[in-house]
Amino acid sequence: MGDLLLGALALMLVVEGLLPFLSPGTWRQVFERALRMSDGQIRFLGLSSMIVGLLLLALLR
Numbered sequence: 485m486g487d488l489l490l491g492a493l494a495l496m497l498v499v500e501g502l503l504p505f506l507s508p509g510t511w512r513q514v515f516e517r518a519l520r521m522s523d524g525q526i527r528f529l530g531l532s533s534m535i536v537g538l539l540l541l542a543l544l545r
Contacts, residue, residue: 504511518526 503514521529
């Protein structure tokens with residue numbers, strides 16, 4: 485189980501690093517937009533991401 489969790493974390497870091505590596509200007513714009521979002525909007529995005537991730541995990545099982 486630990487190996488799977490570590491592999492998932494590593495894959496997440498690779499995916500998260502793609503945009504700043506490939507297009508730093510776009511990443512900067514996205515980050516600036518995120519800074520202007522309200523706490524509620526950020527929470528909604530986080531919740532949506534978690535739900536999509538859980539659905540994908542359920543589909544893979």
